[in-house]
Amino acid sequence: MNWYLQNGKDSDVVISSRVRLARNIENYTFMPKISEEEANKVLQKIKDITPSIGYGLKFINLNDVDDITKVSLVEKHIISPEFAANKNKWGAILINDEENISIMINEEDHIRMQVFSSGLDLENLKNLAIEIDEKLDNLLHYASHEKYGYLTACPTNVGTGMRASVMVHLPALTMTGNINKILNIVNSFGMNIRGIYGEGTQSQGDIYQISNNQTLGLTENDIIKNINTITEKVIQQERMARKYLAKSIDLEDRVYRAYGTLSFATKLSSDECKRLLSYVKLGTDLGIIKELTDSKVAKLYLYNNPANLQKYVGKELDGYERDIKRPEVIKQIINEK
Amino acid sequence: MNWYLQNGKDSDVVISSRVRLARNIENYTFMPKISEEEANKVLQKIKDITPSIGYGLKFINLNDVDDITKVSLVEKHIISPEFAANKNKWGAILINDEENISIMINEEDHIRMQVFSSGLDLENLKNLAIEIDEKLDNLLHYASHEKYGYLTACPTNVGTGMRASVMVHLPALTMTGNINKILNIVNSFGMNIRGIYGEGTQSQGDIYQISNNQTLGLTENDIIKNINTITEKVIQQERMARKYLAKSIDLEDRVYRAYGTLSFATKLSSDECKRLLSYVKLGTDLGIIKELTDSKVAKLYLYNNPANLQKYVGKELDGYERDIKRPEVIKQIINEK
Numbered sequence: 001m002n003w004y005l006q007n008g009k010d011s012d013v014v015i016s017s018r019v020r021l022a023r024n025i026e027n028y029t030f031m032p033k034i035s036e037e038e039a040n041k042v043l044q045k046i047k048d049i050t051p052s053i054g055y056g057l058k059f060i061n062l063n064d065v066d067d068i069t070k071v072s073l074v075e076k077h078i079i080s081p082e083f084a085a086n087k088n089k090w091g092a093i094l095i096n097d098e099e100n101i102s103i104m105i106n107e108e109d110h111i112r113m114q115v116f117s118s119g120l121d122l123e124n125l126k127n128l129a130i131e132i133d134e135k136l137d138n139l140l141h142y143a144s145h146e147k148y149g150y151l152t153a154c155p156t157n158v159g160t161g162m163r164a165s166v167m168v169h170l171p172a173l174t175m176t177g178n179i180n181k182i183l184n185i186v187n188s189f190g191m192n193i194r195g196i197y198g199e200g201t202q203s204q205g206d207i208y209q210i211s212n213n214q215t216l217g218l219t220e221n222d223i224i225k226n227i228n229t230i231t232e233k234v235i236q237q238e239r240m241a242r243k244y245l246a247k248s249i250d251l252e253d254r255v256y257r258a259y260g261t262l263s264f265a266t267k268l269s270s271d272e273c274k275r276l277l278s279y280v281k282l283g284t285d286l287g288i289i290k291e292l293t294d295s296k297v298a299k300l301y302l303y304n305n306p307a308n309l310q311k312y313v314g315k316e317l318d319g320y321e322r323d324i325k326r327p328e329v330i331k332q333i334i335n336e337k
Numbered sequence: 338m339n340w341y342l343q344n345g346k347d348s349d350v351v352i353s354s355r356v357r358l359a360r361n362i363e364n365y366t367f368m369p370k371i372s373e374e375e376a377n378k379v380l381q382k383i384k385d386i387t388p389s390i391g392y393g394l395k396f397i398n399l400n401d402v403d404d405i406t407k408v409s410l411v412e413k414h415i416i417s418p419e420f421a422a423n424k425n426k427w428g429a430i431l432i433n434d435e436e437n438i439s440i441m442i443n444e445e446d447h448i449r450m451q452v453f454s455s456g457l458d459l460e461n462l463k464n465l466a467i468e469i470d471e472k473l474d475n476l477l478h479y480a481s482h483e484k485y486g487y488l489t490a491c492p493t494n495v496g497t498g499m500r501a502s503v504m505v506h507l508p509a510l511t512m513t514g515n516i517n518k519i520l521n522i523v524n525s526f527g528m529n530i531r532g533i534y535g536e537g538t539q540s541q542g543d544i545y546q547i548s549n550n551q552t553l554g555l556t557e558n559d560i561i562k563n564i565n566t567i568t569e570k571v572i573q574q575e576r577m578a579r580k581y582l583a584k585s586i587d588l589e590d591r592v593y594r595a596y597g598t599l600s601f602a603t604k605l606s607s608d609e610c611k612r613l614l615s616y617v618k619l620g621t622d623l624g625i626i627k628e629l630t631d632s633k634v635a636k637l638y639l640y641n642n643p644a645n646l647q648k649y650v651g652k653e654l655d656g657y658e659r660d661i662k663r664p665e666v667i668k669q670i671i672n673e674k
Contacts, residue, residue, distance in 0.1 A: 249661060253604040257597075264597030267590040324586060 003100040004076055004302060007294045008119015012285040013235045015167040015207065016118050018077070019125040019224075021133055022152045022161035023111040024143040030153045031108060039090035039106055046092065046105050049139045055096055055132065057103070062091035068316065071307035073102075077167075078114070083107045101132065109153050109161075111136065118298075120231060122164050122224045129162075130220065148216065159216030164227050168234055171206040171282045172241035179206075182237055186210060189230050205274035210234065246286055255283030259291065262300075263334060268326045273304045292334065299333045340437040341413055341639060344631045345456015349622040350572045352504040352544065353455050355414070356462040356561075358470055359489045359498040360448040361480040367490045368445060376427035376443055383429065383442050386476045392433055392469065394440070399428035405653065408644035410439075414504075415451070420444045438469065446490050446498075448473065455635075457568060459501050459561045466499075467557065485553065496553030501564050505571055508543040508619045509578035516543075519574055523547060526567050542611035547571065583623055592620030596628070599637075600671060605663045610641045629671065636670050 004016065024030055025045070029038055043061070050059040062070070062083075070084040076099065083091060083104050094103035104112040113132060115125045136142075143151045150161040157163070173179040186193040192211045210231055212223045245251045258279035262268075281297050283289035303312045304326065310317055312329055341353065361367055362382070366375055380398070387396040399407070399420075407421040413436065420428060420441050431440035441449040450469060452462045473479075480488045487498040494500070510516040523530040529548045547568060549560045582588045595616035599605075605613075618634050620626035640649045641663065647654055649666055 249604050253602055256601040256603050260597030260599075260601030261594050262597075263601070264593040265590055266593050267586055 001295075002098055003116050003118050005295055005298045006118040007298070008117055008121050010235055011119040011294065013168055013170070013238045014120040014231065015169055016077075016116060017121045017125055018114055018116050018165050018167075019122065019129045020115075020163045020165075021111075021113045021129055022109045022150070022157040022163075023113065023133070023136065024151055024153070025110045026141045026143045028110060028143075030143075030151075031106060031110065032153070034090075034106070036090065042110055043090060043092050043105060045140065046094070046111075050094060052139055053094070053132065053135055055101055056098075057094040057096050057101060060093050060095065062086060062093060063089055065093075068307045068310050072305070072311050075305035075308050076302070077116070078102045079104055080107060080112075083112075101128075109157070111140075120166060120228070120235075122166070122228055126162075126164065126220055126224050157215050159214075160218065160220050160223065162215055162220055162223055163211055164223050165209050165211035166227065166231050167207055167209050168231065168238070169205075169207050169278070169281060169285075170234070170238050171278050172245050173238050174206045175245060176241045178237070178241060182234060183208075186230055186234065189226070190214060191227065191230050204271070205278035207278075242282070242286060246288075251286075252283075252288050255279045255286075255288050259283060259289055262330060266327050267323050268330070269323055270304055270306055270326070273300075273326060273330070277301055277304065296333055296336065300330060303329050303333065338632075339435055340453050340455050342632055342635045343455040344635070345454055345458055347572055348456040348631065350505055350507070350575050351457040351568065352506055353414075353453060354458045354462055354503050355451055355453050355501070356459065356466045357500045357502075358448075358450045358466055359446045359487070359494040359500075360450065360470070360473065361488055361490070362447045363478045363480045365447060365480075367480075367488075368443060368447065369490070371427075371443070373427065379447050380427060380429050380442060382477065383431070383448075387431060389476055390431070390469065390472055392438055393435075394431040394433050394438060397430050397432065399423060399430060400426055402430075405644045405647050409642070409648050412642035412645050413639070414453070415439045416441055417444060417449075420449075438465075446494070448477075457503060457565070457572075459503070459565055463499075463501065463557055463561050494552050496551075497555065497557050497560065499552055499557055499560055500548055501560050502546050502548035503564065503568050504544055504546050505568065505575070506542075506544050506615070506618060506622075507571070507575050508615050509582050510575050511543045512582060513578045515574070515578060519571060520545075523567055523571065526563070527551060528564065528567050541608070542615035544615075579619070579623060583625075588623075589620075589625050592616045592623075592625050596620060596626055599667060603664050604660050605667070606660055607641055607643055607663070610637075610663060610667070614638055614641065633670055633673065637667060640666050640670065 025042060028042055029035065047059045050057055073079045074081050074084045078095070078099055079093060079102065090106045092105040095101065100116045102114045113129060115129045117125055145151055149159040152158050152161055170179060173182055183193050190213050192213055193208050210227060212227055258276040262276045262280055277300055280289060280292065284292045284294065284297050302308050306322055309322055309326055309329060313325055317325055362379060365379055366372065384396045387394055410416045411418050411421045415432070415436055416430060416439065427443045429442040432438065437453045439451045450466060452466050454462055482488055486496040489495050489498050507516060510519055520530050527550050529550055530545050547564060549564055595613040599613045599617055614637055617626060617629065621629050621631065621634050639645050643659055646659055646663055646666060650662055654662055
């Protein structure tokens with residue numbers, strides 16, 4: 001099963017974990033100054049070594065991926081929106097069937113490796129990332145600097161080139177009005193906390209991404225340790241808020257009303273669905289809603305997204321058609337055996 | 338089965354029909370000037386003849402009825418709110434098991450007979466009322482006047498002493514905004530149209546009562562004919578509005594969202610429930626909602642009412658307890674085989 005449909009540690013609050021490494025190949029011009037010729041050489045070089053990397057990774061030229069599939073990968077956070085919209089046509093992606101390893105080629109750097117897991121699992125992800133990283137370094141030879149570490153196109157990534165992040169679901173902190181306090185605390189610890197599609201995006205359905213600011217002057221272990229520490233605090237606060245709310249009949253009523261609307265509406269926008277799912281996930285995590293499994297909730301989140309919805313039904317749909325089709329798909333998922 | 342759980346002619350729009358006769362007994366002081374002694378004589382007189390009337394009618398002294406049962410009868414429109422609140426303690430009611438015949442003793446008049454049916458059925462009700470009326474007249478001898486007809490406590494009832502009414506459900510006319518036009522038309526034909534608990538009450542859940550203004554100078558047949566005519570027009574208009582609305586996906590969405598909330602809320606006030614039921618009944622009548630039968634919808638309407646809810650669960654509940662218990666009862670009714 002794909003990682004994003006699974007259930008991991010602390011997954012009542014932590015939806016998923018991700019570790020990303022930014023790398024570049026020695027003796028090749030960095031993005032975005034690279035020429036078309038050189039960029040194609042990078043592609044070819046990586047295509048050639050793909051079988052040697054292992055992990056079931058397959059090389060896919062971005063030109064061979066249709067737009068809906070591209071956006072569906074963005075919705076799963078497997079590739080970046082910028083990469084999907086890439087107009088220079090020199091992009092490729094290495095990906096395995098489980099989709100828990102994704103390596104974007106010629107995104108902001110020559111290599112952007114990401115590993116994913118459901119729940120809170122940064123330690124294992126870091127180990128996996130480093131393991132793959134060493135293989136790639138042996139095969140490709142990275143650009144690095146004795147003092148600064150790995151060199152990257154953007155100076156904010158120099159050093160470890162590592163960004164670790166977790167996606168957290170914080171509906172109770174939102175309901176109790178304590179969310180802003182938490183956001184400030186996380187920021188004051190040198191972490192970013194922001195909407196789920198990265199920088200500058202708003203939270204949707206009470207989901208936030210916590211990630212490290214700093215890539216230089218810290219070891220990989222420090223970065224993971226810091227994020228784990230702050231995430232544990234956020235989990236604790238969110239759970240306390242849930243415990244507080246769970247005492248009131250109103251919470252039960254709210255989550256079940258959301259479930260009722262989700263189950264019976266026949267026209268539903270993606271945004272409304274996200275708001276409803278936030279309550280429904282909370283209700284399921286708290287054991288209030290017994291009609292759903294965690295895996296169904298994860299599926300509902302996934303196929304609510306416009307492109308994944310179209311992948312699910314196997315055809316292109318405009319916005320209006322999606323709002324009509326979405327409730328049908330939701331009912332199918334809810335009623336799955 | 339009790340009439341209010343059944344389904345009659347045109348019951349997509351007409352919930353129920355009622356014919357009421359106001360009568361007084363010759364040589365007894367009229368209400369409210371009657372003395373306690375005389376009032377008790379009226380009670381005794383009627384108690385004595387009850388077996389001779391037939392129809393399975395039983396004599397019940399209002400003093401022997403607990404408050405919740407009284408209010409539950411009001412909610413079913415079987416007795417008037419004023420009668421239930423009657424403080425003078427000289428009231429009684431003759432009622433049969435089906436509850437389609439109810440005779441209030443010492444309400445506004447010595448005798449207030451009501452006969453009920455689901456759907457549009459005024460002609461049959463009138464015949465039944467007259468049949469019972471003749472029996473009563475033979476047994477009791479009514480106060481009447483050669484010129485004016487039956488004499489009543491309030492001059493507005495003099496003459497036939499008859500009021501015929503239908504309860505109509507007009508959600509589509511409300512949604513399309515044409516309801517006020519219809520209310521004006523009904524009024525201009527010399528009919529009353531008003532909220533479901535009679536004069537001065539507001540519509541709840543888009544349910545209105547249409548009844549005749551006039552009791553004097555018209556025959557019983559004229560009254561029934563007039564109400565039938567105007568009701569047919571209202572039915573026609575409501576059905577046209579439904580046909581118009583049914584074309585849009587939004588109606589389906591609205592009725593199913595209401596059904597979703599009704600099915601899953603865990604805290605629900607009577608007023609909100611009435612609003613939801615209005616959509617749910619519309620959806621069921623239009624064949625959009627297939628999960629419910631007409632009889633279940635009628636049951637939901639009945640047991641939403643505070644006193645009938647308490648009768649259903651068999652114990653006294655305060656307002657907060659009712660709002661918690663109501664959703665449980667709703668789920669039971671929805672899931673009944």
